[in-house]
Amino acid sequence: MTGRFRIPGGLVDRTQPIGFSFNGRELSGLQGDTLASALLANGQRLVGRSFKYHRPRGILSAGPEEPNALVQLHRGARLEPNTKATVTELFAGLAATSQNHLGSLDFDLLAVNDLLSPFLTAGFYYKTFMWPKSFWEKVYEPLIRSSAGLGRLSGEADPDHYDKGFLHCDLLVIGAGPAGLSAALAAGESGARVILADEDFVMGGRLNSETHAVNGQPGHEWAARTVAELAEMETVRLMPRTTVFGAFDHGIYGVLERRRDHLPPLADGSSDSRQPRQILWHIYTKRAILASGSIERPIAFTNNDRPGIMLAGAVRAYANRFGVACGQRVAVFTNNDDGWRTAADLQDKDIDIAAVVDTRSLPDGPPIHLNARVPIHAGEEVVDTRGRRGITKLVLASGKRVRADCLAVSGGWNPSIHLSSHHGGRPVWNDNIAGFVPGERHPPNLSVAGAAGGSLTLGSAFREGTAQAAAVLDSLGYPPSRRPVPEASDEPAAISAFWHVRESRGRAWIDFQNDVTDKDVRLSHREGYRSVEHLKRYTTLGMSTDQGKTANVNGLAAMAKLSGRTIPETGTTVFRPPWTPVAIAAFAGRSRGRDFRPVRLTPSHRWAEEQGAVFVETGSWLRAQWFPRPGEHGWRQSVDREVRTTRNTAGFCDVTTLGKIDIKGTDAGTFLDRVYTGTFSTLPIGRVRYGLMLREDGIAYDDGTTARLGESHYLMTTTTANAVLVFRQLEFARQCLWPDLDVHLVSVTDGWAQFSVAGPHSRDLLRTIIDPQHDISNAAFPFMACSELTVCGGCAARLFRISFSGELAYELAVPARFGDSMIRRIAQSGLAFDAVPYGTEALGVMRIEKGHASGNELDGQTTALNLGLSAMVSTKKDFIGMTLAKRPELNRKDAVRLMGFIPVDRAAPLAAGAHFLARDADPTTENDQGWMSSAAHSPILGHDIGIGFIERGHERVGEIVRAWDAVRGRDTDVEIVSPHFLDPKGDRLRG
């Protein structure tokens, strides 16, 4: 036998005992148990401590609404806090511990808070921790932090794997209770693509927890048979252990499937350890039916939070589905007919019924007839309870005491309308069931069936599920289903609203998880926080992992009574996703760590790895930063060598990452004239021109070179960073602004591997690679020439004589699939010319030595004038950005200009980010004259150099200013010089 509270019956497999532990105690449950049912079977009523007062708490519910029974699962890195025992499927070796107590669960030292409760009411923090102000950081905050929260995180990385998936269907049925099953059955039979999702591991919903008959057979048997039938249908996908947590736009639902949570954790490194623990599905639906059922609510009376006080439906579920008696002597307290079912079902299982207390006077007698020996108290209320770690007695309004070890409470049922208000729709009040039902504005194409819509009887659930499915089939053009509506009786479901026992003298709990009592609501009302929104924030009602699933309506009712309004006048509860908490790891899926986003590798990546290159992330690309050689210490040595060698002999570098846009069409030249500041329609075939692009507001946007390969064929390059955005903008211009132009664009960034070959020996080096019939002499192939030619005996290639380094330089492009071969060929041929590979650092040093603007300079605040590129701006044509670039403020006489800077003390270091000040000026915003945008050590000049923007810089060459760098604590005198530190006339690159 597994536990002394186990009774016959239920959907548990008595041949399959399962060992688990709670707080280190070895216990045994059965296959089919939840952790909660197994704990109850073992008589473990006390399972946790409450959030604020550290009151002993037990299991309240049998579902996802559970506010009390939150436990920690697993150990080590898999430690999982705040897990609801009521939805945790039992598995062998499950290790659970209780949380939120200091010392043991039985003797929690923080239970002293309960004695201090008069001081710990709502608003306590706001009022108490205000003064003295200096106490906040040192005393109050650490104190609050250490006592706040429930469970604890492991602090380690999650070792499990999570995945994402995408599904499409005609109909998503949310919930596999009677309404959901009948809807799925009707729709599936007609051939519609149906997904049936349910949180539980056994489908059937309340059918498994009740004793109703369906089509003459026990309800749970009908459910099991129906599920089996659905499983056979080809167009139906059953998803148990799956929570639909959000209704998003256009019929997309967020869904979490728990794949491994019910299995023992895997040993790390085992063959299955890559299997996802959970899958976050995006389900794209044409229609959805919300058949999520309803949640029972408690009644507020003094000391209604003791272990053993449970929802009546849950007591029934534990008895009928799990074969567990929640007590040996059970009392029922109800305001509706449904509560009586608990008494009836338990009586059938020979459990002693201590009393049935109904708040209604019941002039027509009990709604369900019980054994005559059961004491019935009609028109009576429970006003208090006794029992330190679990209920032992209840006290009635008449003063009568009833001995009981379990009190089953039913305050009526709240439809689970949450998903229906995820688009902001407000629920409406329904007096018949004393609860909120979905309002008019629920997500399009979502219909509601059964208890979720307020139809609380089994018969109506079947009728509505079938009818909603029929409507879906009709609207999607499927033939109607011929399946008859399952037969079930409409059981009595009358209710008279009753929320709160007035005679309560002590605290009556409304939100169990957050320890919000009727007194807190009264205080909130007294202090003026009367709207639901204020009530929630002042008392924390409904703010917890259960989001007030059992508390919200009772809280509203309490406030309504205080303010003399009806519940709908007081407010409504609007729900946002998620329905139940979803682990962040599930949202991340596989996008973690190195896999956070795809990494783009250059064609020479493998070769660069072989060379021992150090890599750097530039956007999504991984580029070689420098190539260390044996004996070199620190990056500077390698970078200095790469720069010197390139300038003395030759160097090569992978520049594939620059954006490349192929532009074709008879109007390609006109198109370029409109997007660039310069003129490209006049560019001769076989030539390259530097181009600057402005934003519409006149600020510099991007730069690059564009080559003319044919009469109506250009190839544009963009910066690495802007490649995607520039292409998008050009497509906008082509499609939306000038659709009459004959021009077409293709992004070919990934199509071509491109290598810069620079340095005095670069031409000779390339001659060994380019097929000999192509003349690349200075006369035949001068600076800014380009050509389509062949290399390595006939391989198509493109050659551009362009230079970012200021050296005689080329860029050679070959189809990307030959990139790896080409870098190896360049490296091999380069040996004879002392050529070295260089990385992005050397590239940066050389461009600063030449004063070329880059991303640091094109920072979204600078204009062509600031950049010293006014000569690139045509005045003979209109182009994007021209008009607003002329605005006076952008053309002030004292506008900043791009200049070079060298430290007066040549040994002094420079860094980007320094601000320029006059030598005698204070470092204030008013005195700020500009900023250093890029800086590097120039191995050629032997000292640091920088480029940056300074007011009227072009008129101030030779002036000494301060480079004030508060971040690094530097204040350096620098001389303003030309930004072209090296070869200002360009003799090298034209040589």
Add this chain to the structure above:
Amino acid sequence: MLIPCPFCGHRDQAEFAYGGPARALPELDGQDGTHAWRTALYSGYNPRGPVTELWFHANGCESWIQITRDTVTHRITRSCLANPREREP
């Protein structure tokens, strides 16, 4: 969101890049249109209700499309290519 691309059909929002509200830009005719450009760029609107806006089907057909979307309900009532020559009447 599911965005109806006139070329590809309904596609997930993740395939698209947002292009802001649809707006008419002045012609590049060399006339001094400072006011017109300023108005087009800076006088934006942010209504509650239907807006006409641009999306680029970046991971799809690379069409710029123009949709009418309700900012309250996200209901999309109209979708066409943004290209004025291919826009349906």
